[in-house]
Amino acid sequence: MNIAKTENNQEQKEELFMSASIYDFKLTEMGGTPIDLADYRGKVLLIVNTASKCGLAPQLRGLQKLHDEYAKQGLVVLGMPSNQFHQELKDGDGTEEYCQVHFGVTFPLTKMVVLNGKDAHPLWQFLKAQTGSGAIKWNYTKFLVGRDGTVLRRFAPVTTPEKIEPDVVQALG
Numbered sequence: 001m002n003i004a005k006t007e008n009n010q011e012q013k014e015e016l017f018m019s020a021s022i023y024d025f026k027l028t029e030m031g032g033t034p035i036d037l038a039d040y041r042g043k044v045l046l047i048v049n050t051a052s053k054c055g056l057a058p059q060l061r062g063l064q065k066l067h068d069e070y071a072k073q074g075l076v077v078l079g080m081p082s083n084q085f086h087q088e089l090k091d092g093d094g095t096e097e098y099c100q101v102h103f104g105v106t107f108p109l110t111k112m113v114v115l116n117g118k119d120a121h122p123l124w125q126f127l128k129a130q131t132g133s134g135a136i137k138w139n140y141t142k143f144l145v146g147r148d149g150t151v152l153r154r155f156a157p158v159t160t161p162e163k164i165e166p167d168v169v170q171a172l173g
Contacts, residue, residue, distance in 0.1 A: 022149045025123045027080075027110045035078075035108060037123075043074045044171045045145035046164070047127065049115055050079040051087040054139040060105050062161030066168060067107040073172045074147065077107040080123075084115045085139055115141075127151055146171050 022045070027035040037045075048063060060079075067077040081088050113121040115136040124136065127143045130151035142155040144167055152171060155164055 020126055022123075022126070022145055022151065025126065027078075027123065030081075030109050030111055035110065040076050041149070042147050043076045044070075044147055044168065045143075046075065046077045046168065047123075047143045047145065048077065048079050049082045049084075049113070049124075049136060049139055049141050050109070051082060051085060051139040054085070054087040056138075056140040056157055059140050059161055064104050064107065066161050066165060070168060070172060075168060075172060079105065079107060079109040080113050080121075081109060081111075082113050082115050082139070084136070087139060088112065127154070144168065144171060147173070 023038040023041055025037045027037070029035055046063070046066065048059075050060065051057065052060075063077050063079070066075060113124065115121070115124045128134065128136070131143070131154045133154050138157040140157040142159065142164065144152045144155070144164070146152050153167060
């Protein structure tokens with residue numbers, strides 16, 4: 001009986017995430033400033049789970065380059081640090097400064113999030129549901145969201161920002 005309830009709750013949760021909009025989510029920047037994704041309506045979003053001590057962290061430079069090059073055209077790069085794979089600074093303390101100093105990051109970084117499991121951040125549950133994809137397998141998984149809020153594509157961690165650039169340009173129209 002409990003199993004049926006759990007399965008039913010999971011189905012209800014999946015239905016909710018299929019009917020929700022990217023603009024329904026609210027986040028918090030590392031410094032405590034609220035982020036309402038509704039404020040990004042009409043923009044192209046590139047949402048990335050980051051980890052400053054990951055071997056893929058040099059991608060932050062490429063993400064910053066995309067941010068610098070296309071922000072005026074409507075691109076918003078949003079980094080969401082996670083320690084799900086044990087490669088982030090303890091409790092996120094100093095992550096923002098570390099990314100700024102070592103990689104020149106100026107795009108928004110949120111407070112630390114969980115990507116998978118029962119405690120996964122609702123935005124990450126939504127992104128996975130929208131793309132019909134499974135668990136986040138590693139740091140630097142990226143989701144590209146169109147100007148209309150449609151989740152366009154999920155990119156693997158090893159897909160560099162340079163390889164994503166044509167998709168970003170197409171989404172910017």
